[in-house]
Amino acid sequence: MLPADDADALDWLAFEQAGVLTTAQVSSLLSEGTVRGRIRSGRWRSICRGVVSTGNGRLSRDQQLWVAVLAAGPGAMLAGATAATEAGVRGLRREPLHVLVPAVRRAARTSLRRLPIDMPAVLVHRTSVLPDSHRQLARPPRTTTARALIDAAGWAVSVDEAQGVLAAGCQQRRVLPEELQAALDVLPRAPRRRLIQQTVRDIAGGAEALSEIDFLRLCRRHRLPLPDLQERRVDAAGRNRWLDAYWRQWRVQVEIDGAHHMDARQWADDMRRQNDVWTSGDRILRFPAWLVRARPDEVADTVRRALVVAGWTPTPDLRKPTHI
Secondary structure (H helix, E strand, O other), X not given: OOOOOOOOHHHHHHHHOOOEEEHHHHHOOOOHHHHHHHHHOOOOEEEEOOEEEOOOOOOOHHHHHHHHHHHHOOOOEEOHHHHHHHOOOOOOOOOOEEEEEEOOOOOOHHHHHOOOOOOOOEEEEEEOOOOHHHEEOOOOOEEOHHHHHHHHHHHOOOHHHHHHHHHHHHHOOOOOHHHHXXXXXOOOOOOOHHHHHHHHHHHHOOOOOHHHHHHHHHHHHOOOXXXXXXXXXXXXXXXEEEEEEXXXXXXXXXXXXXXXXXXXXXXXXXXXXXXXXXXXXXXXXXXXXXHHHHOHHHHHHHHHHHHHHOOOOOXXXXXXXXXX
């Protein structure tokens, strides 16, 4: 709710920052005694050293984000999965909150270790590379979606999560692969840089779902010919269809089914499409996404047999066998 027409500077500042202020901001508008009095009376809350709330209830999500940025000190901004989530990317970890600060200064670690119970943990990262093109105009301040996803991938707890973050941003149309590449180009020391580079290339080639990225890696590892990804095809009914993976030379298709394929209507649609494939003369293989990750050898063996039957000749493995 907008402040009233006769609202003062404190009311507007509290409105802009979800009711979370630093004591330095407040001291220019109120006396120290007035601030202490409002906290003692229960009208305001002391969140941590140097940060207060102009209310007395539990912290909302917006307030938690402001606490994280203000407690981390000048120049801090939301980053990683936190910034990407605020940009609209779904399915990422909401906690802990990630904050980026300039490398030339240190965050207020004491304040960040003494947060109230209704405040999630805050992880502070330092960077020496933060150009204006990586700063998003937002309240609270945050990095751009592309920079946020690059950082989130670098800070992820596993390789799978790192790739999932990048795939989610592109699949949900929140960022383009070209934007990810541009952000990565100015980060020569980014964690997992090589992995991020390869993943962005795979996404740009059409593998927008993580299961399709896994499938490309599977093909490389097992020396299978690389397929075309997300190729457009017109079915018997005249509708555009997008093939997950297709070897045109051998007329072999692979469909990688995510959770949405279990929906009854999607299941019926998949069966109709599979019938269209068979009647056109192509071979089609279908794998659930989890199988591509959990049992890659089994998937690769099935694909290899299908390609061989269709006329592909495997390249002999010239490496010497390992003797035990």
